[in-house]
Amino acid sequence: MSDTFSFLLGSDPTGQPVGQPLRLTNRHGLIAGATGTGKTVTLQRLVENFSDAGVAVFATDIKGDLCGLGVAGQPTGKVAERIASMPWLAHQPKAYPVTLWDIQGRSGHPLRTTLSEIGPLLLGNLLELTDSQQAALYAAYRVADREGLLLLDLKDLKALLNYLQGNPQALGEDAALFTRASAQALLRRLASLEQQGAEALFGEPALRLEDLLRPTADGRGMVHLLDARGLVHDAPRVYATFLLWLLAELFEQLPERGDAERPLLALFFDEAHLLFNGTPRALQERLEQVVRLIRSRGVGVYFVTQSPGDLPDTVLGQLGMRIQHALRAYTVREQKALRAVAQGFRPNPHIDTLATLTELGIGEALVGTLDEKGTPAPVQRVAIAPPQSRIGPLGENERARLLSDSALAGRYERTLDRESAYELLAERADDAARVKEASSASASPVTDMLGDFLQRTVQSAVRQTASQLGRQLVRGLLGSLRGSGKR
Structure with missing residues (x-):
């Protein structure tokens, strides 16, 4: 079979296979269509293709049925009929290697990053800050960088904000940006974030990219599924922020690969409109830039949404593969959108694209x-080829078995709380309190206590320097302090 069909999608009306060269699947893609038209099954088919080709996959499971990838399918009825109509398919029911993730750690391995890694631009978007509040957050991050204060979780940032309120001289030239009102507003936003359960996203051990990219023993790509059933409804900004961070981190950490025979990783983002809705222009520009450039790192990004109009035109123009399921058009606005979708394809003289969009079956x-x-x-x-795994969700026992058998079992479950901003600032406060007490004592005890204080200060500085040498405050392209957010 020619390389054109090395990534098979299904068959045309004459029964001939339709596909795309695997080496071009890093050119990104789109799966769109109305609810109930078959987007999830198409997504499942593409995930299987990538895994069989040795490409790792990270996908979000919005409805909870994509995890059926973890067990073999049992095709019956119309699914079996479609398989029989594709003799070239070599369909063989089988399970795929699946790793389950959950930000809350309930239905999968806990998924975390740190505040130092996520950076002020993404965090500001998550907190929905005003310009003045965003400026105050940038100022706080600069102090953390300058003084070696590692921001791992929310308590670290809260400790830093409280410290800066009492020690404005630490801000240096940024003192005018950090007002008490902005600091209090930031603390309130952080408290609100905690009430949403978002504190589970921040901390250690943070996600290691090598755990996403590691293949299975039989050479297949591992399929990583983020359980987003509750997250996408209860905390959509947390959902979007994590995905934006993942894109930025991949862009930052992966080397250039040039033209390769296959991608390194395929990302599938369901409810893709959440990545763009309400995001500041500066952040959206960076997202568009990352999507444009990340393919050279061997990463293909596939957006799943109801309508192509949910994505900016600058992103749509970069998508090499477009899979459009049926759309409905009852209003003038919907009919206009339908025409725009039809015009997005290269014309085929044998197909009335506009009419076909409303005639497509499941x-x-x-x-x-x-x-x-x-x-x-x-x-x-195209009639999409059925997946080889189960079409439908896992039972609780099946999910528990996948978790217990996971190669990552136990690696992310236990939280770490190493020395960071919270502990270092608490130590500074203790030292300051001792000095204050010493000032009221006699001269000799004062000298002794100041000597002890200086010794502890030197030891603390040495610890901070060693800690800085052993780590890097990574914030990726989207979270960089050099972002063009307004002040």
């Missing part, structure tokens, strides 16, 4: 792929 889609030369191929009507 599991059918209009598909635009890239040909051997990397140019868009004419749109085709």
Whole structure:
């Protein structure tokens, strides 16, 4: 079979296979369509393709049924009929290697990052800060960098904000940006974040990218699924912020790969509109930049949403694979959007793209792929090939078995709380209190206590320096202090 079909999607109306060269699947993609048209099954098919090709996958499981990848399918009825209509498919029911993740740590391995890694721009977006509050947050992060105060979790940032209120001289030239009102507003926003349960996202051990990229013993790519059933409804900004951080971290950490025979990682972001809705222009520009450049790191990004109009045009223009399931158009606005979707495909003289969009059945889609030369191929009507794993969710016992058998079992479950801003600032406060007490004592005891204080100060500085040498305050492209957020 030619390389054109090395990444099979399904068959055209004549029964011929439709696909795209695997080496071009880092050019990103889109899966769109109305509810109930088959987006999740299409997503499942693409995930299986990547895993079989040795490409790692990270996907968000919005409805809880994508985890069926972890057990073999049992095709019956119309699914079995479609498989029979594709003799070239070599369909074989099988389970795929799945690792389950959950930010809360209930239904999967806990998924964390640190505040130092996420940076002030993304954190400000999560907290929905005003310009003045964002400026105060940037100032606090600069102090943390300058003084070696590692920000791991929310208590570290709260300790830093309280410290700066009492010690404004530590801000240096940024003192005018950090007002008491802004600090109090930041503390209130952090308290609100804690009430949403978002504190579970921040801390250690943080996610290690090598754990995402490591293949299985049989050479297949590991499929990592984030359980987002509650998260996407209860805390959509936490959901979006984590995905934005992951994109930035991959861009920051992965080396350039150039043109390779296959991607290194495929990302599938369901409810993709949440990544763009309400984000500041500065952040959106960085996201668009990362999507444009990250393919050179061997990462393909696939957005899953109801309508292509949910994504900015600058992002849509970068998507090499487009899979459009049926759309409904009852109003003038919906009909206008339908025409825009049809115009997004390269025309095919044998297909009325606009009419077909409303005629597609479940599991059918209009598909635009890239040909051997990397140019868009004419749109085709495609019957999506069924997945080889189960179409449907796992039971609780099946999920528990996957977790217990996971190669990462026990690695992320136990939290770490190493010395960071909270502990260092508490130590400074204790030392300051001792000095204050010593000032009221006699001269000789004062000298002794000051000597002890200086010794502890030197020891603390040595610890901070060693800690700084042993770590890097990584914040990626999206979280950089050099972001162009307004002050």
